Amino acid sequence: MAVYTEVSDEELARFIDAYGLGELLSYKGIAEGVENTNYLVHTTKGTFILTIYEKRVDPDDLPFFLGLMEHLSARGVTCPLPVRDAKGDILNVLAGRHAALITFLEGMWPKRPKVAHCLELGKALARMHVAGQGFPLRRVNALGLQGWRPLFDEFAPRAEEIMPGLRDLISTELKFLESSWPDRLPQGVIHADLFPDNVFFIGEKLSGLIDFYFACNDALAYDIAICLNAWCFEPNFDFNATKGRALLMGYDSVRRLSSEERDAMPILARGAAMRFLLTRSFDWLNTPKDALVARKDPFDYVRRLRFHKSVASIAGYGCELAR
């Protein structure tokens, strides 16, 4: 949470001018977003988010991310809509970096998700998956199955610094995932990072999905598995099957899960836990202790992984979705 790139009034006024959104009234750097710099911008025409893309985002991916938001928004998914400037461009340059102006979404992310939130999340995720059909661009999931082993290799020699036994644990699990991963599940555009801080609510009503900067093509059901990890564990890492059931039922009510997808849920959930265990472990070892961005404990995902290994079928997540 930080503002990495400072912008002068004159630069910003010129930038905004190109969009025909009236006069610039104010802008505030907002303390959210780990990867990019975000400003909340008021003009005489409304409220917008200005995102300045920092080094961790590959500029070649920006047309995919911004185009996807436009595609989804046009199909009724409440997500930020990139604004086109007078020339029709959605990607511009500000302060020497790529930048885009997107509509502001009201709402707050749930710090303590409830069952009702999980139900709405499931429905919204399914609507996003359906709306994503027909989006013409493609982006490989760099943090999918193929990416896990290279990432592990980068920190494996130091894995024991995080936790004794972590190296063996990941190594064994990776072998299992690589040999058993389902590769014939329905594919599509997934969000791939739909944690509570990326889903806005006003009360218990879902008001929007944000932060599509990990979106990619992968198995749709894998996106559900990420959400089971991100939304349905209690702070003590007990799995809350009532939340799991709400998430799965909500999803299935909009997009019916196939029997293959239902059967794959435990291994997909193990894979999702592995993905976050790997990136958190890497960041843990490579982020200075005094960095602006707080390090997140990899061990949280060891505990989630242990749970998933104990689950024999989708029923373990609260719901069989039997026909």
Added chain:
Amino acid sequence: MAVYTEVSDEELARFIDAYGLGELLSYKGIAEGVENTNYLVHTTKGTFILTIYEKRVDPDDLPFFLGLMEHLSARGVTCPLPVRDAKGDILNVLAGRHAALITFLEGMWPKRPKVAHCLELGKALARMHVAGQGFPLRRVNALGLQGWRPLFDEFAPRAEEIMPGLRDLISTELKFLESSWPDRLPQGVIHADLFPDNVFFIGEKLSGLIDFYFACNDALAYDIAICLNAWCFEPNFDFNATKGRALLMGYDSVRRLSSEERDAMPILARGAAMRFLLTRSFDWLNTPKDALVARKDPFDYVRRLRFHKSVASIAGYGCELAR
């Protein structure tokens, strides 16, 4: 620039509820304000700033600061207006800290102040001084003449770590200021920290003054002297007399400066440079190099002080204001 205190949705919704401002729609931590935590809050009734007061603010001073904003706002000064809750209170508690909700002011602070900004600033400062008359609460200027020596004593033994000769320089200057400081100038409520980042403009039109958390009772002309230091030096520390003239003429057009005030301007400017030299030196020695808040270089004020010592009369600031 940081968010020090995190607030949960439920807490904030309850807090906002007490103000009768409709439903809470969103809130974003903003990356501004060194001393306190600020959130930009949207409700169905409008946009507000929620300020959570952190440890450096003395809670006993809050009625002065908030009451002053209300007093000035009622007299036509564009500044944030503290909102009273249903019980009539402007100071409440949130997340275990004192907190207030104030109206949001549109506008941007000028990163590179121009002459036109200085003219408007002078007028607005004088209007604030006039409007402040009759404000019943009082607050001693803890960073005024009486406070400088105790502050210096706290870091004098380490002053040479900042710059060779700094200890002697401050010591000599302090003696001069203590023996020659004018004590019969017109008194009133001063802002005491009216740097460019506390003055908002839309284009060249001044839209508001913010951040009254150093306001106190002191010589009104001392507030002008602070502004001469804060607004009229170029990045290379040359004094821009055209800006100085605009500031002084703007002020004098609203509130006529007495001959005593005009005569005192060079020593007041030296005092103002001393005040910021002292606090910056103290902070320089007491802020860890890797702190969230950037340290500001005390040497900037040594250079300003040198200029003021070369000024014989107010004419040296660009304008005699002769009658």
